Amino acid sequence: MNFLKKRSYFKNAVKRSISSSPSKVRIYEVGPRDGLQNESKFVPTEIKIELIKKLANAGLKDIESASFVSPKWVKQMSDGQEVMKNIDRVPGVNYPVLVPNLKGYQLAKQCNVEEVAIFPAGSEGFSQKNLNCSVEEGLRRFKEVADQAVKDGLRVRGYVSCVVGCPYDGPINPKVIAKITDELFSMGCYEVSLGDTIGVGTAGSVRKLLREVVKTAPPEKLALHFHDTYGQGLANLLAGLEFGITTVDSSISGLGGCPYARGASGNLATEDLVYFLYGLGVNTDIDLVKLIEAGRYISNFLGKPTESKVNRAIGDRFKNHKDVVQMASCAI
Numbered sequence: 001m002n003f004l005k006k007r008s009y010f011k012n013a014v015k016r017s018i019s020s021s022p023s024k025v026r027i028y029e030v031g032p033r034d035g036l037q038n039e040s041k042f043v044p045t046e047i048k049i050e051l052i053k054k055l056a057n058a059g060l061k062d063i064e065s066a067s068f069v070s071p072k073w074v075k076q077m078s079d080g081q082e083v084m085k086n087i088d089r090v091p092g093v094n095y096p097v098l099v100p101n102l103k104g105y106q107l108a109k110q111c112n113v114e115e116v117a118i119f120p121a122g123s124e125g126f127s128q129k130n131l132n133c134s135v136e137e138g139l140r141r142f143k144e145v146a147d148q149a150v151k152d153g154l155r156v157r158g159y160v161s162c163v164v165g166c167p168y169d170g171p172i173n174p175k176v177i178a179k180i181t182d183e184l185f186s187m188g189c190y191e192v193s194l195g196d197t198i199g200v201g202t203a204g205s206v207r208k209l210l211r212e213v214v215k216t217a218p219p220e221k222l223a224l225h226f227h228d229t230y231g232q233g234l235a236n237l238l239a240g241l242e243f244g245i246t247t248v249d250s251s252i253s254g255l256g257g258c259p260y261a262r263g264a265s266g267n268l269a270t271e272d273l274v275y276f277l278y279g280l281g282v283n284t285d286i287d288l289v290k291l292i293e294a295g296r297y298i299s300n301f302l303g304k305p306t307e308s309k310v311n312r313a314i315g316d317r318f319k320n321h322k323d324v325v326q327m328a329s330c331a332i
């Protein structure tokens, strides 16, 4: 390639990447649910409630706050009703919960939830371990939940887990994920979140997956849910943004993981995600300093260092949000 050709190639590449950044990204916080469900030390209800309050105070508008799964399967989430009955609901903030079956749905409904999330697996092996049934049976049960929720006027969000790889079955065919995604939309889900449950995805495998999924699913109704096990979360997210997806799941302090997904580690950290988005010039309306405080609050309680690199790096250097945003935007 001669010099002029090279220059115009790079100019166009920069244009392409700039135009692929959306003007707004919706962050769906999963810390109080996905973040805590794998913690062995039981987190008292009042700590969960305080965490949710701090997350809302930082500006998050979607906070998945509990799950109504069997307490025999996930003890950490056994206080879902107490959590949902006692949180201070801030107007304009959405507090969805995860439900695996009609029993969980009925319990959630007693707490006046407005949104439930259903979560079929993208692989047989994980479905058996996580839901104690096949993918097909899981979809049948989730349809019962979705039908009832739609009838009751609640919003339904869908997850598909193990969209790239499964700890029991290995790599997953993107066509399988596209089909389950379509089924979730046909059940009435307003959005489907694609979960790389064990964080094995790379920008390459995520692109391959999305090329298939967006053949039938509208990108504006998809969300991305990356676990950061191999440190690929942000790179995978960038690959997803190129497809026009503008909702991203993340977890405060990088907490998380599914107890039934061998090898799963924490989610993409919300602090890292917000810093990254400010760097791209994408406004999130989230106060990064308050978010960092929320991350420290829960990490201190759990007695372990935060998994968020941004939280660690920033230390006590910044006292206000504007300064951190300036740094993210390379202005200082």
Ligand SMILES: CC(C)(COP(=O)([O-])OP(=O)([O-])OC[C@H]1O[C@@H](n2cnc3c(N)ncnc32)[C@H](O)[C@@H]1OP(=O)([O-])[O-])[C@@H](O)C(=O)NCCC(=O)NCCSC(=O)C[C@@](C)(O)CC(=O)[O-]
Residues within 6 Å of the ligand: 034, 037, 067, 068, 069, 070, 071, 072, 073, 074, 100, 101, 103, 104, 105, 107, 119, 130, 131, 132, 159, 160, 161, 162, 194, 195, 196, 197, 198, 225, 257, 258, 259, 260
């Ligand atoms: C689906 C089941 C219930 C099947 O579990 P099962 O054992 O086959 O169910 P069962 O119907 O035989 O019930 C067993 C016992 O649990 C009770 N039970 C049954 N359901 C409920 C309920 N909803 N709430 C309260 N109790 C319930 C039920 O009443 C019974 O109690 P007993 O009669 O023995 O005293 C179980 O496998 C389960 O709860 N699984 C959920 C596991 C889980 O929470 N995993 C983590 C979330 S998924 C995830 O993290 C991935 C995601 C979404 O984040 C995406 C990603 O990361 O990629």
